[in-house]
Amino acid sequence: MVSAQSAEVGGPTRRRPPLPVKLVIAGGFGVGKTTTVGSISEISPLTTEADMTAAAAGIDDASKVPGKRTTTVAMDFGCITIDESLKLYLFGTPGQDRFGFMWDDLAIGAIGALVIVDSRRLDDCYPAVDYFERLGLPFVVAVNRFDGAVAHDLPSIRWALAVDDAVPLTTFDARDKLSVRDALLVVLDRALAKARAAQTDQ
């Protein structure tokens, strides 16, 4: 029995499930994605294996690459109950630094993405920035303050990443719940602005 989320639930089930929404937590290997999820999730981050299409970083369309293949990767995620009928899932992209990944499974239908950056290894986040730009998904670049320090100032980081001025750039501490919350709220603000603009256009 498959029902649309908005459909009436028939008698057989006990409880109507919450409406699920999701955010993607992306970035290079070891940048603090799982820490970020774990800081704010109401459950310990869970890990599941999923298939991702891998292609060399910077290639636009994996389907045109003869060497592309599907590979199984581990993916961490957590969740936050917003209210009794709305649940927010946080999905961390599998950590890869040498290959671009097609994260369609995670990204399609997502509210937006938080791209976490280690200011000492900026290029690790390029595949994520490329991917979300192409997809048109609202995203925010968040520099994880390892040990309280950021190796470069934000204008230098923005210049190095070559992201549009409209893309918010912020710093946060992946270990700190409220800091993670605030970074997610920046993503939500960006998504809300986009949704309101689309509403006005109609």
Next chain:
Amino acid sequence: MTTDKTPPERAAGALVRPFLSGASNGAGDQADLPVPDGALRPFLLTAGRVAGQDSIAIETQVVTTESGRTAVERLGFERRDIVSLCGDPLSVAEIAAQLSLHLGVVRVLVGDLSADGHLSVYLPNSDASTDVDTLLRVIRGLRSIG
């Protein structure tokens, strides 16, 4: 989903994944392994079927039905585990994680159990992520985290 049944041609150095030990040694090393591609193995649980899984998003909510509760003792292994687990709504991703099953496997099994009437599957509303009211609710919910 596309799963390469034969090892892809590896142009020298073009697709070397550091996390696959020996992957850079060329296609020859594949012959030594009993299962040529680890990605294929989980799908033995679904008799090789992978179709239909794309329609079930990872955040899709799943709940066991009355029929599922009645049938649970007659179901085998993973199917029984899923039906037992979903007395309260769970996402496909949580099912996969809690049962240590591949996400793709869970999608196929959930699709089967749903077709048999043992599970209710609530496909997520694809407009929710761009709906102003929903986004405002998420913002309020996050702000209330202290």
